[in-house]
Amino acid sequence: MGAGHPHLHVVTCASTLRAGGVDLVVLAPVDFHYSGLATAVATGALSPEAARIDVAALCRQHEVEHRVGRFASIDAAQRTVATEDGGELAYDRVSFNLGSVVAPGGIHLDPDVAAVKPFDRLSAFARRLDALDAAATPQHPVRISIVGGGPSGLELAGHLSARLRTRGLIQLLERDERPGAGLPVGARRRAVRRLVERNVEIRVRSRVEQVEADHLVVNGHRQDHDLAVIATGLSAPPTVVTAGLGDARGIPVRATLQHVDHDEVYAVGDAAYFTPGPLPRLGVYGVRQGPVLVASLLAARSGAPLPRFEPQREALRIVDLGAGRALAARGRWWAEGRGPLLLKRRIDERWLARYR
Numbered sequence: 184m185g186a187g188h189p190h191l192h193v194v195t196c197a198s199t200l201r202a203g204g205v206d207l208v209v210l211a212p213v214d215f216h217y218s219g220l221a222t223a224v225a226t227g228a229l230s231p232e233a234a235r236i237d238v239a240a241l242c243r244q245h246e247v248e249h250r251v252g253r254f255a256s257i258d259a260a261q262r263t264v265a266t267e268d269g270g271e272l273a274y275d276r277v278s279f280n281l282g283s284v285v286a287p288g289g290i291h292l293d294p295d296v297a298a299v300k301p302f303d304r305l306s307a308f309a310r311r312l313d314a315l316d317a318a319a320t321p322q323h324p325v326r327i328s329i330v331g332g333g334p335s336g337l338e339l340a341g342h343l344s345a346r347l348r349t350r351g352l353i354q355l356l357e358r359d360e361r362p363g364a365g366l367p368v369g370a371r372r373r374a375v376r377r378l379v380e381r382n383v384e385i386r387v388r389s390r391v392e393q394v395e396a397d398h399l400v401v402n403g404h405r406q407d408h409d410l411a412v413i414a415t416g417l418s419a420p421p422t423v424v425t426a427g428l429g430d431a432r433g434i435p436v437r438a439t440l441q442h443v444d445h446d447e448v449y450a451v452g453d454a455a456y457f458t459p460g461p462l463p464r465l466g467v468y469g470v471r472q473g474p475v476l477v478a479s480l481l482a483a484r485s486g487a488p489l490p491r492f493e494p495q496r497e498a499l500r501i502v503d504l505g506a507g508r509a510l511a512a513r514g515r516w517w518a519e520g521r522g523p524l525l526l527k528r529r530i531d532e533r534w535l536a537r538y539r
């Protein structure tokens with residue numbers, strides 16, 4: 184179910200799986216959009232093609248049956264899943280790779296307000312941004328509110344400040360003392376400095392209560408904007424909850440990536456809640472779970488012991504700050520400049536090339 188980072192890898196292993204007695208059926212939309220490049224695409228720095236993988240073509244190439252559609256519900260007793268368009272699929276084993284969505288964190292949100300995930304909500308932001316920027320003048324620049332100062336909020340603020348024709352009035356609203364949660368203190372300071380240099384207004388200790396198309400309410404005060412985007416952190420998609428598979432943390436899995444209650448149900452990537460120790464929602468974990476899932480499907484068929492996923496302790500994070508710069512951090516180490524961006528582009532391109 185779904186074709187994100189780990190399942191794309193599984194598709195490329197189809198012939199090995201077939202030889203081991205495992206046939207795959209993938210239920211997923213035709214396109215996968217790589218979120219590592221999402222902010223660059225949404226702000227026009229890269230074309231949408233740069234972040235797209237054609238799932239249908241990948242499945243064809245590896246002779247895997249691809250059903251175009253989306254997962255809706257599961258009957259674990261009957262071992263069937265239902266699709267959003269009313270279809271049904273039977274399974275011996277099922278794996279979920281459904282990604283994540285922005286968690287509004289108690290903010291009252293107009294459903295049309297853009298969010299950094301899923302991708303279709305960010306591409307709506309890109310379309311509106313183009314129209315507003317074209318109509319803006321130095322006297323009336325585009326006013327943009329970015330709600331949430333985590334890595335995605337920083338990326339958006341960085342790209343927008345570098346891209347807007349009229350520079351715009353960009354404000355980044357963060358509930359904490361400083362944006363950049365999860366990054367070392369020095370890196371957080373550097374990110375703030377870069378954004379302030381580019382006229383981004385950083386408003387800390389900002390408790391946003393409501394976001395509408397034309398205004399928001401922060402610390403009890405109304406403030407107008409032309410465009411807003413929500414970047415308040417990620418949670419599992421609502422389907423996980425409505426299907427009874429888990430909660431907003433995700434589908435609870437053991438170290439073997441199997442559901443805590445069902446041996447034949449797996450979950451990987453952002454949609455999984457790794458109960459041995461919750462993981463940050465980063466693509467790298469899903470990427471590394473792919474080979475474990477393949478080995479597990481083969482082992483389950485042959486009766487061998489199932490492999491366990493052992494996550495790395497510290498993952499490298501690279502935040503693209505726009506204007507040709509990025510900030511890289513791993514544990515307490517960090518660096519900022521052109522080098523980290525070149526490294527990010529190389530990692531992204533190498534990963535994308537594998538599935539094209």
Ligand SMILES: Cc1cc2nc3c(=O)[nH]c(=O)nc-3n(C[C@H](O)[C@H](O)[C@H](O)COP(=O)(O)OP(=O)(O)OC[C@H]3O[C@@H](n4cnc5c(N)ncnc54)[C@H](O)[C@@H]3O)c2cc1C
Binds near residue numbers: 212218219283338452
């Ligand atoms: C703006 C932004 C930038 C980021 N940058 C980075 C970065 O640089 N590096 C990094 O490591 N992480 C980054 N992340 C985090 C990263 O997005 C996630 O950790 C990663 O995408 C998780 O991979 P995944 O395969 O679980 O999910 P996804 O990549 O989201 O893939 C899930 C797939 O499932 C499909 N799907 C969803 N629902 C259904 C359904 N019901 N039925 C069928 N298919 C469905 C979706 O269409 C999607 O293609 C970023 C996140 C954001 C928001």
